[in-house]
Amino acid sequence: MAPWWGQEARGGVSGGVTGTPVVVKMQTPDWAISEVPPPGSPAAGGKDGRGKNARQITWVLLLKAHRAAGKLTGAATAALSVAAAARRRVAAGRTDSDADNAPPGLGGSPALRTRLYGFIRASLLLSVLLLAADVAAHAQGWHLAALPDLEAVEGLFAAGYAAWMRARAAYLGPALQFLTNACVVLFMIQSADRLILCLGCFWIKLRGIRPVPNAAAAAGNGNGKGSDDVEAGAQEEGDFPMVLVQIPMCNEKEVYQQSIGAVCNLDWPRSNFLVQVLDDSDDAATSALIREEVEKWQREGVRVLYRHRVIRDGYKAGNLKSAMNCSYVKDYEFVVIFDADFQPQEDFLKLTVPHFKGKEDVGLVQARWSFVNKDENLLTRLQNINLCFHFEVEQQVNGAFLNFFGFNGTAGVWRIKALEDSGGWMERTTVEDMDIAVRAHLKGWKFLYLNDVECELPESYEAYRKQQHRWHSGPMQLFRLCFVDIIKSKIGFWKKFNLIFLFFLLRKLILPFYSFTLFCVILPMTMFAPEAELPAWVVCYIPATMSLLNILPAPKSFPFIVPYLLFENTMSVTKFNAMISGLFQLGSAYEWVVTKKSGRSSEGDLVALVENEKQSKQLRVGSAPNLDSLAAKEELYPKAEPKPKKKKHNRLYRKELALSFLLLTAAARSLLSVQGIHFYFLLFQGVSFLVVGLDLIGEQVE
Numbered sequence: 001m002a003p004w005w006g007q008e009a010r011g012g013v014s015g016g017v018t019g020t021p022v023v024v025k026m027q028t029p030d031w032a033i034s035e036v037p038p039p040g041s042p043a044a045g046g047k048d049g050r051g052k053n054a055r056q057i058t059w060v061l062l063l064k065a066h067r068a069a070g071k072l073t074g075a076a077t078a079a080l081s082v083a084a085a086a087r088r089r090v091a092a093g094r095t096d097s098d099a100d101n102a103p104p105g106l107g108g109s110p111a112l113r114t115r116l117y118g119f120i121r122a123s124l125l126l127s128v129l130l131l132a133a134d135v136a137a138h139a140q141g142w143h144l145a146a147l148p149d150l151e152a153v154e155g156l157f158a159a160g161y162a163a164w165m166r167a168r169a170a171y172l173g174p175a176l177q178f179l180t181n182a183c184v185v186l187f188m189i190q191s192a193d194r195l196i197l198c199l200g201c202f203w204i205k206l207r208g209i210r211p212v213p214n215a216a217a218a219a220g221n222g223n224g225k226g227s228d229d230v231e232a233g234a235q236e237e238g239d240f241p242m243v244l245v246q247i248p249m250c251n252e253k254e255v256y257q258q259s260i261g262a263v264c265n266l267d268w269p270r271s272n273f274l275v276q277v278l279d280d281s282d283d284a285a286t287s288a289l290i291r292e293e294v295e296k297w298q299r300e301g302v303r304v305l306y307r308h309r310v311i312r313d314g315y316k317a318g319n320l321k322s323a324m325n326c327s328y329v330k331d332y333e334f335v336v337i338f339d340a341d342f343q344p345q346e347d348f349l350k351l352t353v354p355h356f357k358g359k360e361d362v363g364l365v366q367a368r369w370s371f372v373n374k375d376e377n378l379l380t381r382l383q384n385i386n387l388c389f390h391f392e393v394e395q396q397v398n399g400a401f402l403n404f405f406g407f408n409g410t411a412g413v414w415r416i417k418a419l420e421d422s423g424g425w426m427e428r429t430t431v432e433d434m435d436i437a438v439r440a441h442l443k444g445w446k447f448l449y450l451n452d453v454e455c456e457l458p459e460s461y462e463a464y465r466k467q468q469h470r471w472h473s474g475p476m477q478l479f480r481l482c483f484v485d486i487i488k489s490k491i492g493f494w495k496k497f498n499l500i501f502l503f504f505l506l507r508k509l510i511l512p513f514y515s516f517t518l519f520c521v522i523l524p525m526t527m528f529a530p531e532a533e534l535p536a537w538v539v540c541y542i543p544a545t546m547s548l549l550n551i552l553p554a555p556k557s558f559p560f561i562v563p564y565l566l567f568e569n570t571m572s573v574t575k576f577n578a579m580i581s582g583l584f585q586l587g588s589a590y591e592w593v594v595t596k597k598s599g600r601s602s603e604g605d606l607v608a609l610v611e612n613e614k615q616s617k618q619l620r621v622g623s624a625p626n627l628d629s630l631a632a633k634e635e636l637y638p639k640a641e642p643k644p645k646k647k648k649h650n651r652l653y654r655k656e657l658a659l660s661f662l663l664l665t666a667a668a669r670s671l672l673s674v675q676g677i678h679f680y681f682l683l684f685q686g687v688s689f690l691v692v693g694l695d696l697i698g699e700q701v702e
Contacts, residue, residue, distance in 0.1 A: 089694050094650075094652065096462075096654060116573075120658040121658050123521075124658050124661055124662045127528065127669075128665055131528075131669050134528070137161050150162045168531060172531070172532075176525055176532035177532040180533075183517055190514065193507070194549055201392065201553075204396060211365075211450050214354075241333045241353065242273070242333050243268065243272065243274075243332060244274050244276065244334070244335040245274065245276065245335075245336045245338065246275075247278060248280065248340070249281070250282075251283055252281070252290075253283075256289065256290050257293055259343060260277060260294065260297065261293075266346060266348060267349070270303060271303075274305065274332070276326075277294050277304065278309075280319050282312070287308055290306065291308075294306040314425075315430075316409075316432060317425045317432035321427070324424060329416070335413070336352075336412070339409065342410055344367075352365045352450070355448050355450070359446075362445070363415050363419075363422075364414055364445070364447040364448070366399070366407065367411040367412065368392070377459060379698035380698075381557060384554055386568075388553040395449050398449075405447055406437050408433060421440075429474050429478045429481070430473065430477070431470070431474030434478055438478065438499070439482075439485075442482075442485060442491060458698075460698045461653075461695055464698065465653075468571060472508070472579050473578040473582030475582065476579055479504045479508070511575075512576045513576065515569060516573055520659055520663070523681075524682065527673065536678070539677055539681050544565065550564070566685055566688035569688070570692045573656065573659060577655075653693045657690065660687070660689030664690075670682060
């Protein structure tokens with residue numbers, strides 16, 4: 001049956017042709033409209049063919065309106081879904097302070113962990129009271145009156161408000177302005193550091209500066225760029241030194257097969273490399289699965305050993321230290337470390353180990369990371385922006401001009417002599433990778449930075465929050481321990497300056513301090529104390545410029561520049577708390593929580609795995625666990641009572657929620673002062689804290 005509008009377009013039953021028929025294709029996601037000339041009509045493009053019937057235009061507009069309505073309906077559905085998720089969070093009442101959510105090994109008391117939350121909550125209560133007082137004063141017109149005129153007004157409220165204005169003008173305003181100016185100075189210094197790093201990265205790209213192995217440099221053209229075929233250089237020389245590969249892991253049930261398989265497939269003579277699977281799992285079933293995977297590769301001829309520690313002293317540092325104490329380690333020249341969520345390419349060793357040849361002062365070659373799950377959700381996209389800047393700009397510039405950067409803890413090749421000369425692995429901080437890098441730098445060893453490998457990003461806000469806490473408390477612990485050693489070391493003055501001021505103070509202490517203090521404390525306070533002023537360029541223009549510089553290494557993430565700016569300020573509360581706990585040795589500074597992984601593989605890894613399976617001459621044992629061997633292995637482990645499986649939940653984060661209400665209250669107060677940019681910043685930042693506080697960013701658990 002023909003559509004009724006088709007009949008009208010042809011003139012209805014009267015038979016009079018009044019215009020060109022229109023065929024409407026109802027397709028998703030877009031509507032398609034095409035004109036069909038009637039028989040005998042002029043060809044398309046003629047004078048008569050260009051005439052448009054008013055009824056056709058009406059239908060085009062109606063279809064576009066229908067499409068817009070569909071999009072609005074979709075947005076409304078998404079908003080309702082978010083509101084329902086928030087309602088479920090509030091109804092469940094699970095917060096970050098729940099006992100079942102407390103990280104294991106936390107040495108501090110609950111009072112230490114809630115001190116910052118208590119301060120934010122008190123500030124929120126005070127801001128609400130001040131907002132109510134200011135609204136009442138504006139209703140009376142007192143905001144236009146001079147202080148002497150206000151003092152002449154009778155009444156208790158008028159006297160109290162006049163006293164508040166006197167105290168604000170005499171004491172609070174000047175003190176707040178001084179603190180504001182100090183934070184602005186720190187902000188500008190940090191922004192200048194960020195700009196210089198970006199200029200250094202641009203210079204590296206412009207000049208083509210990159211580390212070149214000696215074997216490849218001989219084939220170069222003399223301009224320092226060298227040959228691109230590093231692997232061929234290594235093969236021509238026939239130089240395959242002895243390499244020890246370590247995979248430390250702890251309860252890595254999701255990713256152990258991928259990491260062990262990728263490392264055992266490294267393209268290196270099997271007689272010249274040994275794989276150590278360093279299992280710190282406290283779950284017997286997981287340990288049995290990892291052991292079986294190791295035995296599978298042993299049957300294929302790979303030199304791989306399984307080591308399990310019953311007593312997990314020192315966590316990852318203790319695990320690596322124990323493995324380096326094995327007697328056979330003396331037969332190896334280099335050691336490569338891969339975390340369990342890394343999947344190196346087959347030619348990783350051929351692209352990294354040749355950089356040590358002829359460079360006896362090089363102690364570390366670090367590879368850049370790339371991320372398998374960077375597009376998983378908004379949280380992973382925002383993390384990818386941060387880490388791309390860290391690797392593409394910070395690490396590359398420091399490696400090219402200073403031969404020093406913080407070891408990333410994985411995807412790095414160490415000269416074993418450098419590790420031993422620096423004192424080996426130590427368990428004194430939660431950032432053992434940065435610790436060994438600083439000590440090696442003080443001993444005069446140089447670092448090189450190149451290439452990339454695959455890894456995973458935390459998909460849940462809870463996992464990311466714990467990871468960031470460890471990454472920001474550990475450096476402050478290390479700074480306390482290494483400060484005297486840096487002063488007494490024999491390295492040059494500028495290297496000491498770089499370590500103390502740039503590496504530790506500016507990027508590890510000042511950055512989280514001013515981010516939290518300036519945008520989460522001072523800015524809301526200036527709304528209630530207008531005597532102190534925070535310029536608009538500090539609130540908007542400079543942060544936007546810095547965010548733009550941060551996003552340059554990941555240009556595909558440009559649409560997320562505004563969420564990134566807001567999210568960075570939102571994370572400042574976690575980073576500030578971690579920095580304070582590490583600097584003053586509070587209990588939470590000693591947290592060690594293994595970041596949860598989901599076990600994804602990149603598309604290239606899956607294709608390579610299929611090709612390897614086709615080319616394999618030996619019949620591999622299946623990836624599924626052998627139940628008979630598992631039953632036999634259970635006799636080696638004492639039968640423990642099964643632990644109830646811990647369910648994953650989205651939670652409410654109290655500090656973030658309290659800060660969201662504080663910023664929204666300050667935004668409401670800014671309307672009384674007609675401060676446009678400040679209002680929008682406080683509004684959007686408050687909403688950002690609210691989204692994070694309700695755990696609506698990252699993985700959503702039904």
